[in-house]
Amino acid sequence: MKELLSGNHAIAEAVRLSKVQFIAAYPITPQTPIYERISQMVSDGTMDAHMMRAESEHSAMAACIAASMTGVRVFTATSSQGLALMHEMLHFASGNRVPIVMACVNRVVAAPWAFGSDQTDTLSQRDTGWMQLYCEDGQEALDTVIQAYWICEKVRIPAMVIIDGFYTSHFIEPVEVPTEDEVDRYLPLPSLPNRFQFSDPAFLTNVVDAYQYTEFKRRLFEDLRAAKEVVREADRRFEEIFERSYGMVEPFEMEGAECAIVTSGSITSCARIAVRRLREKGFGVGLLKVKLFRPFPSEELREHLKDIRRVVVIDRNLSAGKGGIFWDEIRSALYSMEARPLVFGYIGGLCGEDVPPEMIERCIIRCMERKKMEDLPEWMHGMST
Amino acid sequence: MCLSYEDLVPVSRSSTEVFKTGLWGKKRPLYREGIGPCRQACPCGIDIPSVLSFVSKGDFDRALGQILLENPFPGICGRVCYHPCELSCNRGRLDETVSVRSIERAVSDYGKASPVRLSRTKPKSVAIVGGGPAGLSCAYFLLSMGHKVSIYEKDQAIGGVLRYGIPAYRLPESVLEREIERLLSMGPDVHTGVKVDGSLLNELLLAHDSVFLALGLEEPRRLDIEGEKRDGVYYGLPYLRGERPIVGRCKHAVVIGGGDVAMDAARKLLREQPTAKVSIYAPEQFDSLPALKENLEEAMEEGIEIRGGLIPVSFEGDGRVQKVRFVDVKVETDPVAGQRRFVRGKEAMDVEADVVVICAGQVPRTDFLPSQILDERGLVRCDRYGRTRMARLFAGGDIVGFKATVADAIASGKRAAMAIDMDSHSGEPPDIPLLGNSLLPSFSHYLGIDRKETGKVLAFEALNTIPVPFSAAFRPEKERPGQRRKDFREVSKGFREKEAMEEAGRCLSCGLCKGCDLCFLVCPDVAIVRKDLKVFSVKDDYCKACGVCARVCPCGVLEMVDRE
Numbered sequence: 001m002k003e004l005l006s007g008n009h010a011i012a013e014a015v016r017l018s019k020v021q022f023i024a025a026y027p028i029t030p031q032t033p034i035y036e037r038i039s040q041m042v043s044d045g046t047m048d049a050h051m052m053r054a055e056s057e058h059s060a061m062a063a064c065i066a067a068s069m070t071g072v073r074v075f076t077a078t079s080s081q082g083l084a085l086m087h088e089m090l091h092f093a094s095g096n097r098v099p100i101v102m103a104c105v106n107r108v109v110a111a112p113w114a115f116g117s118d119q120t121d122t123l124s125q126r127d128t129g130w131m132q133l134y135c136e137d138g139q140e141a142l143d144t145v146i147q148a149y150w151i152c153e154k155v156r157i158p159a160m161v162i163i164d165g166f167y168t169s170h171f172i173e174p175v176e177v178p179t180e181d182e183v184d185r186y187l188p189l190p191s192l193p194n195r196f197q198f199s200d201p202a203f204l205t206n207v208v209d210a211y212q213y214t215e216f217k218r219r220l221f222e223d224l225r226a227a228k229e230v231v232r233e234a235d236r237r238f239e240e241i242f243e244r245s246y247g248m249v250e251p252f253e254m255e256g257a258e259c260a261i262v263t264s265g266s267i268t269s270c271a272r273i274a275v276r277r278l279r280e281k282g283f284g285v286g287l288l289k290v291k292l293f294r295p296f297p298s299e300e301l302r303e304h305l306k307d308i309r310r311v312v313v314i315d316r317n318l319s320a321g322k323g324g325i326f327w328d329e330i331r332s333a334l335y336s337m338e339a340r341p342l343v344f345g346y347i348g349g350l351c352g353e354d355v356p357p358e359m360i361e362r363c364i365i366r367c368m369e370r371k372k373m374e375d376l377p378e379w380m381h382g383m384s385t
Numbered sequence: 386m387c388l389s390y391e392d393l394v395p396v397s398r399s400s401t402e403v404f405k406t407g408l409w410g411k412k413r414p415l416y417r418e419g420i421g422p423c424r425q426a427c428p429c430g431i432d433i434p435s436v437l438s439f440v441s442k443g444d445f446d447r448a449l450g451q452i453l454l455e456n457p458f459p460g461i462c463g464r465v466c467y468h469p470c471e472l473s474c475n476r477g478r479l480d481e482t483v484s485v486r487s488i489e490r491a492v493s494d495y496g497k498a499s500p501v502r503l504s505r506t507k508p509k510s511v512a513i514v515g516g517g518p519a520g521l522s523c524a525y526f527l528l529s530m531g532h533k534v535s536i537y538e539k540d541q542a543i544g545g546v547l548r549y550g551i552p553a554y555r556l557p558e559s560v561l562e563r564e565i566e567r568l569l570s571m572g573p574d575v576h577t578g579v580k581v582d583g584s585l586l587n588e589l590l591l592a593h594d595s596v597f598l599a600l601g602l603e604e605p606r607r608l609d610i611e612g613e614k615r616d617g618v619y620y621g622l623p624y625l626r627g628e629r630p631i632v633g634r635c636k637h638a639v640v641i642g643g644g645d646v647a648m649d650a651a652r653k654l655l656r657e658q659p660t661a662k663v664s665i666y667a668p669e670q671f672d673s674l675p676a677l678k679e680n681l682e683e684a685m686e687e688g689i690e691i692r693g694g695l696i697p698v699s700f701e702g703d704g705r706v707q708k709v710r711f712v713d714v715k716v717e718t719d720p721v722a723g724q725r726r727f728v729r730g731k732e733a734m735d736v737e738a739d740v741v742v743i744c745a746g747q748v749p750r751t752d753f754l755p756s757q758i759l760d761e762r763g764l765v766r767c768d769r770y771g772r773t774r775m776a777r778l779f780a781g782g783d784i785v786g787f788k789a790t791v792a793d794a795i796a797s798g799k800r801a802a803m804a805i806d807m808d809s810h811s812g813e814p815p816d817i818p819l820l821g822n823s824l825l826p827s828f829s830h831y832l833g834i835d836r837k838e839t840g841k842v843l844a845f846e847a848l849n850t851i852p853v854p855f856s857a858a859f860r861p862e863k864e865r866p867g868q869r870r871k872d873f874r875e876v877s878k879g880f881r882e883k884e885a886m887e888e889a890g891r892c893l894s895c896g897l898c899k900g901c902d903l904c905f906l907v908c909p910d911v912a913i914v915r916k917d918l919k920v921f922s923v924k925d926d927y928c929k930a931c932g933v934c935a936r937v938c939p940c941g942v943l944e945m946v947d948r949e
Contacts, residue, residue: 095394096394097390097393097394156388156390156393193390195390200398201398202396202397202398203396203397203398203401204394204395204396205394205395206395206396206397208395212395216393216394216395219392219393223393
C-alpha cells in the first residue's frame with residue numbers, strides 16, 4: 001500500500017518490517033526523525049525491540065556492536081558530526097564482522113557549522129570496511145534497508161544505507177510500504193550465533209601479530225569484494241517478491257549515448273530530467289546512477305561506459321586538494337580500459353545547494369566543447385550561462 | 386563463503402593473567418572507611434551513617450545498639466537535640482538533608498538493645514554529683530566500662546533538666562522514664578534528695594577514686610531592674626520546674642528571652658492558660674534568636690507573638706505587675722573578649738502584662754566549692770577532658786560553661802568518663818584520637834571496636850553522587866496547632882517505621898562502605914577482590930592505578946594513595 005512518507009520515516013518503516021531487535025542511537029539533525037519514529041513504534045508496541053538512547057554516537061555504535069555479537073538484528077542511524085564521532089567504532093564493527101545496518105543521512109561536516117546535504121560525511125568513512133549504498137529517494141531507501149539486512153547477514157559485514165539530508169530525508173512522497181508477510185518471505189529472522197557463551201568464555205578483539213592481522217584484513221577485503229555477488233542476488237530476489245529492483249549501478253537512457261552523466265543520491269532525479277531535455281535537443285546523453293559505492297562496482301562501470309566518449313561525474317562531496325570522490329574513484333576504475341573515455345569532474349550541491357536540471361544541462365553542453373581531461377574539477381557553484 | 390566466526394575474527398581463549406598490569410601504576414586504591422560530617426558535628430559522636438544503614442534495612446535493634454555506643458539517651462536527643470548533624474549533612478548539597486533526629490527518635494521508639502557492658506577486675510569507684518544529662522552520661526559510660534558509680538541528686542528523682550526543664554509536648558515523661566530505666570538497669574547507686582555541700586564533697590573525695598561534678602545551672606539570672614519583685618513576675622526554669630505555678634487566670638503573659646527556656650515557658654503558659662495572650666520579647670533580633678528553630682516555629686504556629694530587639698527596663702503596676710516598659714536594644718559582641726553585651730537605645734514602649742516570665746538564663750550556685758577550681762563567674766574551670774585543677778575532681782555540663790545543650794552535656798560526661806577510666810588527672814591530655822576537627826573522641830574508638838579513620842572526614846566532593854536519584858526529605862507530621870493548646874501531648878508525631886526506613890535510605894553513607902560492589906564491577910583488570918559482604922582488597926599484580934574504583938565509590942571509602 002502506498003503511504004505518504006518522508007525518506008526518514010520510510011527508513012523507520014523498513015526497520016520495523018525487518019524486525020530489528022535492538023536499536024542504539026543518538027539524535028542528530030537531519031537523522032532524528034528516524035530515531036523518533038522508531039522510538040515511538042517501540043513505545044507503542046508496534047515494534048518488539050529494545051531501544052537504547054546512548055550518550056553519544058560512539059557509544060551507540062559500541063552498543064550496536066556488542067548487541068550484534070549476541071546474534072540479534074541491530075540498527076542505528078546518524079549524520080555528519082555523529083558519524084565522524086563514530087569513526088573509531090566503525091572499524092571495530094567491520095573488524096568484528098557484525099552485520100549492522102546503519103542509516104546515514106548526509107549532512108555537511110562542520111566547520112563552518114551548517115545543515116545541508118553533503119556526502120563528504122559518509123565518504124570520509126570510505127575505508128572503514130563498511131558497505132555503502134546510496135539511495136535516490138524514500139522508496140529506494142526503504143527497499144535498500146530490507147535488502148541490506150539480507151546482504152549483511154550473508155556476508156557478515158556492516159552496511160550504511162545513505163540518503164541526502166532534507167532532500168530525501170524530509171521530502172514527503174508516496175512510498176509503497178510492503179506488508180509484513182512479504183518482507184518475512186524475503187528476510188527471515190537472523191540466524192547469527194551468540195558470540196558470548198558463558199560455557200566457553202573468550203576474549204574478542206584480542207591482540208594479534210602482523211601475520212594474523214594481514215590474514216584477517218585480507219579475509220575482510222575478499223569477502224567485501226565477493227559481497228557484490230550477494231548484492232546482485234539480493235536485488236534479484238527482491239524483484240521476484242516486490243517487483244522492484246535497483247542494481248549496483250542503474251543505466252538511464254544510455255542507449256546510443258556518447259556522453260554519460262554519473263550521479264549518486266538525490267541529484268540523480270534532476271539529472272534524469274536534464275537527460276530527457278538534452279535528448280530532445282538532440283544531444284546523445286545518458287545517465288548512470290551509482291548506488292553501490294563499497295564494494296566499488298568497477299567492472300559494472302566499465303561495462304556500461306565502454307562505448308562512451310565523455311563521462312561527466314557530478315559530486316555533492318569534496319576531497320579537498322583532489323576533487324570529487326566519485327570522479328576520482330571512477331577515473332581509477334576506468335584506467336584499465338584500452339579505449340578510455342574522457343572523465344570530467346563537477347562539484348555541485350555542497351551543503352544542499354540546489355542542482356536543478358537546467359544547471360546540469362548547461363554543464364553538459366559546455367562539456368561537449370572540452371577536448372582534454374583536467375586534473376581539477378569544475379565548480380557548478382556560481383557557474384554562469 | 387565460510388562464515389564461521391572462528392575464521393573471520395580473532396578470538397582468544399587463554400587467560401590474560403600473564404599480563405601483570407599492576408606493574409604500570411605508581412598508585413593503588415586504599416579501602417579505608419572514614420567518618421561522615423554528621424558524625425563530626427554530633428556532640429555525642431554517634432556513627433550516624435551506620436545507624437542509618439541499619440534503619441534503612443529495618444534493623445532498628447542494631448541501630449539502637451549502635452547509638453547506645455555513643456549516646457545513652459536517643460529517645461531524648463531524638464526529640465530535643467539541635468541536630469548539628471543535619472546542618473552539616475552532605476545530602477544538603479544534593480537536595481535536602483536527611484532527617485537524622487527524627488530517625489534517632491524512631492530508633493529509640495522501635496528498637497530494642499542493651500548498652501555495652503565490660504567487666505573489670507579492678508573497677509574504680511566514682512561519685513557523680515548531679516543527676517542531669519552530664520552526670521547521667523558520665524555514669525553511663527563509666528558503668529559501660531565496668532566501673533562503680535554513685536549518683537547524688539538533690540531532687541527526688543534523677544533526670545535534672547530533662548525531667549524538670551523540658552515540657553512534655555517536646556519530651557513525654559514515658560520516654561524519659563524509659564531512658565532513665567535503661568541507665569538504672571546498669572546498676573548505679575542512686576541517692577536522691579541529697580544536696581551535696583562542701584563537707585559531703587570532701588567525704589565523697591575520700592570515699593571514691595574520683596568525683597564528677599555536674600551541678601547544672603539553676604539559679605535564675607536576675608535582671609536587677611525596677612519592679613522585678615512585684616507579684617506576677619516569674620523566672621523561667623522555676624516556672625518550668627513547677628516550683629512557682631501561676632495561680633488564677635492571666636490575660637496577657639509576657640515572656641522575656643529568646644532561648645529555648647523562653648519558648649518552653651511561653652508554650653507551657655499557652656497550654657495552662659487557654660484564654661491568655663502570650664508574647665515573647667527577646668533582646669536578640671528576630672532572625673538571630675538562640676532558640677531551636679523548630680521550637681520557635683512551633684511557638685509561632687501556636688499563636689505566640691515573638692518580637693526581637695527589645696529589653697525590659699521596668700515592671701510597673703499598682704502592686705501587681707500591670708505593664709512592662711521596654712527599650713530597643715542592640716546586641717553587640719565585644720571584639721576582644723567575644724562576650725555579648727546589650728546596647729540600649731532610647732525608644733521606650735509599654736506592653737500590658739499581668740504575668741511576666743523572665744528567661745534570661747541561669748547562673749551557678751557554687752559557693753560551696755573550693756575557689757581554686759572556679760573562674761570569676763563562679764563556673765567550674767576545667768579542660769576538655771573535664772579535669773579540674775584538683776586531682777580526681779572532674780566536672781561537666783552547664784556548670785563548666787559549656788554549650789548549654791543536652792547533647793553537649795552528654796559529650797562532657799562522656800569525655801570525663803574516659804579521662805577517669807585512663808586515670809588521667811592532670812598534665813598532658815589523654816592520647817585519644819578525636820573525630821575529625823571536633824574535640825571529641827568517640828567511645829567506640831576508645832573501646833577499640835570502631836576502626837573507621839577518625840581523621841578522614843568525607844567532604845561532598847569525595848563522594849560519587851551520580852547514582853543517587855534526587856528525593857525530597859521526609860519530615861514527620863505534627864499535631865495541628867489548633868489542637869495543641871488543649872493538652873501537653875507531644876507535638877511531633879514522629880516517623881512510622883516505614884517512613885524512618887525510607888528516610889534513612891536517603892543517607893549518602895559518607896565514609897561507610899555500603900557494599901554496593903561498584904568498585905568490584907568497574908575494575909577493568911578484575912583487580913578488586915571481594916572478601917566479605919563489604920570488605921574489598923586489591924590485587925597489586927593487576928591494579929594499574931586507573932583510579933576508576935575510587936572515582937565511582939559513592940561513599941568515598943576508596944582513595945588513591947602512593948604505592949610504597
